Amino acid sequence: MSTFFIRITVFVLAVFLLVPAMSNAASPAKGEPIIIGMPSSLKSLEASEALKAIKLAAEEINAKGGVKVGNAVRLLKVEEMETRDMEPGVPISDALLAIEKLFLEKKPHAVVLGPSRSEVLLAAMDLYAQYKMVSINVAMTPKFIEKYTQNPEKYKYCFRMGDARxxxxxxxxxxxxxxxxxxxxxxxxxxxxxxxxxxxxxxxxxxxxxxxxxxxxxxxxxxxxxxxxxxxxxxxxxxxxxxxxxxxxxxxxxxxxxxxxxxxxxxxxxxxxxxxxxxxxxxxxxxxxxxxxxxFQAGNIPLKKYEPSTKFYEAYKKRWGEQQSGHMPSEAYDSVYLLVQAIERAGSLDPDKLVKELEKTDFVGSIGRIKFKDHQFIFGDDPKTSAIxxxxxxxxxxxxxxxxxxxxxxxxxxxxxxxx
Amino acid sequence: MLVYGFINGTIYALIALGFSITFGVSRVANFAHGGLYILGGALTWYSLVKLGLPYFLSAILAVVAVGFLGALIYRVLLIRLRGLELSEVITTFAVGIVILELLRSMGLMGYEYRLPLFVEGSVDIFGVPVGIQRIIIVVVGAALLLALYLFVHHTKVGLAFRGVAQEEHTALSVGINPDRVSLLSLSIGSMICVISAVFILPLGTISVDDGYDVLIKALAVCIIGGLESTIGVIAASFIIGYIEVLTATYISSSYTMVVALASMLFILLVKPSGLFGKSKEIEERV
Incomplete structure (x- = not known):
C-alpha cells in the first residue's frame, strides 16, 4: 500500500513538474518584461484616461503573446509615476524630480505620454537626453519643435504627437x-x-x-x-x-x-x-x-467613416467605460503600438536603434496614419494619409x-x- | 456691469460668510473652509444622483453632515490648540487638504459632477439677461444675512455668540461656555459654507481645485472687510465683485483675480485690520 502511495505521489509530482516545462517549450521563452514608463499628472482626467488607454494597449499586445525582441518574446509592463504637473502651484522642478524617480526606480525602456504641462515637457527634454530615454510625448507647446531643431542630436530621443499649431x-x-x-x-x-x-x-x-x-x-x-x-x-x-x-x-x-x-x-x-x-x-x-x-485627435470620438477610431473607442469603452476627454487617450494608445512595432523592427531595446526605427514609423492608428517629420507627427485632413x-x-x-x-x-x- | 457686479458681490459674500462667522466668534481661522465647501457640494451630488434623494433633502443632509463635521473638527482637534493661532491655521489647513485630496482620490475629477440649476432660464434686468439661478443666489444671500442678524440679536445662543466674540473671559464669568459657543460657531460656519455651495455650484461643475480657490476668495474678502466683521465682509464682497467686472470690462479679464488679491495686499499695508475690522485697531493707532 505504501509503495503504491509513493508511486502515485511521484507520478503526480512528475506531472506537476513536467507540464509547465512542456508548455514553456511549446511557446517562446518570456524574458524580463519591457517597461513602459508613464510619468504624468495622473489626477487630471486626460492623463488618468490616457493611462487606461496605455494599459489597454499593453493588455491587448500581451494577450497576443507579447513583443518579439530579437529571438525572445517579452511582455509589456506599464509603470506610472505621478508628476502633479497639471495641479496649480506645483513647481516644474517637482515634476522633473518625479520623472527622474521613475527612471531610477522603475528603469523604463521608453516613456509614453509624458508630462501634460508644456513647460514641464520642455524641461524634461533635457532629462530624456541625459538618460537616453526614448519618449513619445503629447504636451501641446509649439516650442517643442523649436527646441528639437536647435539640437536634433541631443533631443533625438524625444518624439511628440500633438501641437497647438x-x-x-x-x-x-x-x-x-x-x-x-x-x-x-x-x-x-x-x-x-x-x-x-x-x-x-x-x-x-x-x-x-x-x-x-x-x-x-x-x-x-x-x-x-x-x-x-x-x-x-x-x-x-x-x-x-x-x-x-x-x-x-x-x-x-x-x-x-x-x-x-x-x-x-x-x-x-x-x-x-x-x-x-x-x-x-x-x-x-x-x-x-x-x-x-x-x-484634438480622432479616436477620442468614434468616426463612422474611419473604422480604427471606432475600434479603439469601443475597446476602451468595453474595458474602462466611456471616455470623457478630448485628447490624450487615443494618441497614448497608438504610441504603445508604434513603439512596439519599432522595438520589433529594431530587434532590440537599444535607445539609439529605437530612435532610428521610430523615425521610420508608418502606422495606421486610431488617430489616423502616423508618420513623423522632425520627431513631430504629421497632421492633415484625411485619416488615410495623416493624423487628424x-x-x-x-x-x-x-x-x-x-x-x-x-x-x-x-x-x-x-x-x-x-x-x- | 452693475447687475453682474452685484451678483458677483453676493457670491463672494456667501462664500466668505461662514469663514467670517467662525472667526468672529471663536477666533479660529478655519482654513478647511474650501474643503468643507466642496465636500458639501459632493455630498449633495451623491445623495441626489447616486442615492436618488430629492434635491432639497440631499442639500439638507449635506448641510447637517458638514455642520457635524465642523463641530467634530473643533471637539477633536481645535479644542486642544485653543489660543495657538498658528497651530489652528496649520491644523485646519491640513484638514482641508485631507478632505479635498480624499475626494479627488475617491474619483471626484472630470466634468460630470454637477448640481442641477434650481430653475432653468433667464430674465432681463435693466435690459441685461441674467440666469434665474443667479437671481436666486442674490435672494438667498439676502435671506441668509437677515437670518443671521435675527439669530445673533434675538436668540439666546446668538447673544452668547456676541458675548464670546466681544470678550471671552467676561462671557465665561456670566456662565457662557466659550468652548461650546466656539464649537457651535464652527458648526454653523460650516453649514453656511455648504448652503453657499449648494446655491453657487450649479453655475459650474464640482471640482476639487475649486476648494483651494474658494479659500483664497474667502480670505481675500475677510481680510479686506475685516476678519470678524459681517458688515465688512459684505462691503468687501461688493468691492471685489465690482472691481472684477470693471477690470474685465475696461482693463483685461486676465487681471480679474490679480486685482482682487492686490486689493487684499493693499488693505493689509494701509489698514491691517481690514476696512471694518477692530482686532488690531488699537495696535495700529499706537
Missing part, C-alpha cells in the same frame, strides 16, 4: 467653413490665460486679421475664473457672429451657461474640455446644443456629430437656436 490650423479651417456656409466674418476670442491656450488664441487672432475677419475682442481669463458675463456682453454688443473659446478648466462650463442665458446671437466654435465627452449632454443638457468643439483632429457639433438629443474635416464629416453645421 495644428489645432490653430484646424480651427481656421472650421472658420473658413463657417464663412463659406453662413457668411460669418465677425469673431470674438476668449481663452484661458495659460501657455497652450494663449498660443492658440494668438495664432487664431493673427489668422483672422490676415484673412479679413473683424476681431471684435480677445479676452483672457485666469484659471479658476467663474464669471464670463463681461465677455458675453461685449460679444453681444459688438455683433460678433462667432465666439472662439479655448479652455481646459472645469469652470468653462459656466461660459457656456452664460452664453445660453444671455442669448448671445453667435455660434461658439473652439475647444472647451467640459463639453468634450459623451456625458456632457447629461451634465449640461440642451444648453450646449449648437456648440462646435474640436477633439475632429470638429464635431452637439446636436439635438445629445448627439456628437463630426462636421469637419470633410473626409469624416457626417452632417452639415447647424446654426445655434440663438441665431435662428
Amino acid at each position: 495644428y489645432v490653430v490650423g484646424y480651427l481656421t479651417k472650421v472658420m473658413e467653413k463657417l464663412k463659406q456656409d453662413f457668411g460669418f466674418t465677425k469673431v470674438y476670442i476668449v481663452v484661458q490665460d495659460v501657455l497652450w491656450s494663449t498660443a492658440i488664441g494668438d495664432g487664431m487672432k493673427g489668422w483672422f486679421e490676415k484673412n479679413k475677419w473683424e476681431v471684435k475682442g480677445y479676452d483672457k481669463y485666469p484659471t479658476g475664473a467663474s464669471d464670463f458675463s463681461s465677455t458675453m456682453m461685449k460679444a453681444k454688443q459688438s455683433g460678433a457672429q462667432v465666439i472662439v473659446p479655448i479652455f481646459d478648466m472645469h469652470n468653462s462650463g459656466i461660459l457656456v451657461q452664460q452664453w445660453k442665458e444671455m442669448k448671445v446671437p453667435a455660434i461658439m466654435a473652439g475647444f472647451i474640455s467640459p463639453l468634450m465627452g459623451s456625458k456632457a449632454w447629461t451634465t449640461f443638457g440642451d444648453k450646449i446644443e449648437g456648440i462646435i468643439n474640436v477633439v 483632429a475632429v470638429a464635431y457639433q452637439w446636436k439635438k438629443g445629445g448627439r456628437r456629430v463630426p462636421v469637419f474635416p470633410n473626409s469624416i464629416a457626417e452632417e452639415r453645421i447647424d446654426k445655434p437656436s440663438s441665431m435662428k
Whole structure:
C-alpha cells in the first residue's frame, strides 16, 4: 500500500513538474518584461484616461503573446509615476524630480505620454537626453519643435504627437467653413490665460486679421475664473457672429451657461474640455446644443467613416467605460503600438536603434496614419494619409456629430437656436 | 456691469460668510473652509444622483453632515490648540487638504459632477439677461444675512455668540461656555459654507481645485472687510465683485483675480485690520 502511495505521489509530482516545462517549450521563452514608463499628472482626467488607454494597449499586445525582441518574446509592463504637473502651484522642478524617480526606480525602456504641462515637457527634454530615454510625448507647446531643431542630436530621443499649431490650423479651417456656409466674418476670442491656450488664441487672432475677419475682442481669463458675463456682453454688443473659446478648466462650463442665458446671437466654435465627452449632454443638457468643439485627435470620438477610431473607442469603452476627454487617450494608445512595432523592427531595446526605427514609423492608428517629420507627427485632413483632429457639433438629443474635416464629416453645421 | 457686479458681490459674500462667522466668534481661522465647501457640494451630488434623494433633502443632509463635521473638527482637534493661532491655521489647513485630496482620490475629477440649476432660464434686468439661478443666489444671500442678524440679536445662543466674540473671559464669568459657543460657531460656519455651495455650484461643475480657490476668495474678502466683521465682509464682497467686472470690462479679464488679491495686499499695508475690522485697531493707532 505504501509503495503504491509513493508511486502515485511521484507520478503526480512528475506531472506537476513536467507540464509547465512542456508548455514553456511549446511557446517562446518570456524574458524580463519591457517597461513602459508613464510619468504624468495622473489626477487630471486626460492623463488618468490616457493611462487606461496605455494599459489597454499593453493588455491587448500581451494577450497576443507579447513583443518579439530579437529571438525572445517579452511582455509589456506599464509603470506610472505621478508628476502633479497639471495641479496649480506645483513647481516644474517637482515634476522633473518625479520623472527622474521613475527612471531610477522603475528603469523604463521608453516613456509614453509624458508630462501634460508644456513647460514641464520642455524641461524634461533635457532629462530624456541625459538618460537616453526614448519618449513619445503629447504636451501641446509649439516650442517643442523649436527646441528639437536647435539640437536634433541631443533631443533625438524625444518624439511628440500633438501641437497647438495644428489645432490653430484646424480651427481656421472650421472658420473658413463657417464663412463659406453662413457668411460669418465677425469673431470674438476668449481663452484661458495659460501657455497652450494663449498660443492658440494668438495664432487664431493673427489668422483672422490676415484673412479679413473683424476681431471684435480677445479676452483672457485666469484659471479658476467663474464669471464670463463681461465677455458675453461685449460679444453681444459688438455683433460678433462667432465666439472662439479655448479652455481646459472645469469652470468653462459656466461660459457656456452664460452664453445660453444671455442669448448671445453667435455660434461658439473652439475647444472647451467640459463639453468634450459623451456625458456632457447629461451634465449640461440642451444648453450646449449648437456648440462646435474640436477633439484634438480622432479616436477620442468614434468616426463612422474611419473604422480604427471606432475600434479603439469601443475597446476602451468595453474595458474602462466611456471616455470623457478630448485628447490624450487615443494618441497614448497608438504610441504603445508604434513603439512596439519599432522595438520589433529594431530587434532590440537599444535607445539609439529605437530612435532610428521610430523615425521610420508608418502606422495606421486610431488617430489616423502616423508618420513623423522632425520627431513631430504629421497632421492633415484625411485619416488615410495623416493624423487628424475632429470638429464635431452637439446636436439635438445629445448627439456628437463630426462636421469637419470633410473626409469624416457626417452632417452639415447647424446654426445655434440663438441665431435662428 | 452693475447687475453682474452685484451678483458677483453676493457670491463672494456667501462664500466668505461662514469663514467670517467662525472667526468672529471663536477666533479660529478655519482654513478647511474650501474643503468643507466642496465636500458639501459632493455630498449633495451623491445623495441626489447616486442615492436618488430629492434635491432639497440631499442639500439638507449635506448641510447637517458638514455642520457635524465642523463641530467634530473643533471637539477633536481645535479644542486642544485653543489660543495657538498658528497651530489652528496649520491644523485646519491640513484638514482641508485631507478632505479635498480624499475626494479627488475617491474619483471626484472630470466634468460630470454637477448640481442641477434650481430653475432653468433667464430674465432681463435693466435690459441685461441674467440666469434665474443667479437671481436666486442674490435672494438667498439676502435671506441668509437677515437670518443671521435675527439669530445673533434675538436668540439666546446668538447673544452668547456676541458675548464670546466681544470678550471671552467676561462671557465665561456670566456662565457662557466659550468652548461650546466656539464649537457651535464652527458648526454653523460650516453649514453656511455648504448652503453657499449648494446655491453657487450649479453655475459650474464640482471640482476639487475649486476648494483651494474658494479659500483664497474667502480670505481675500475677510481680510479686506475685516476678519470678524459681517458688515465688512459684505462691503468687501461688493468691492471685489465690482472691481472684477470693471477690470474685465475696461482693463483685461486676465487681471480679474490679480486685482482682487492686490486689493487684499493693499488693505493689509494701509489698514491691517481690514476696512471694518477692530482686532488690531488699537495696535495700529499706537
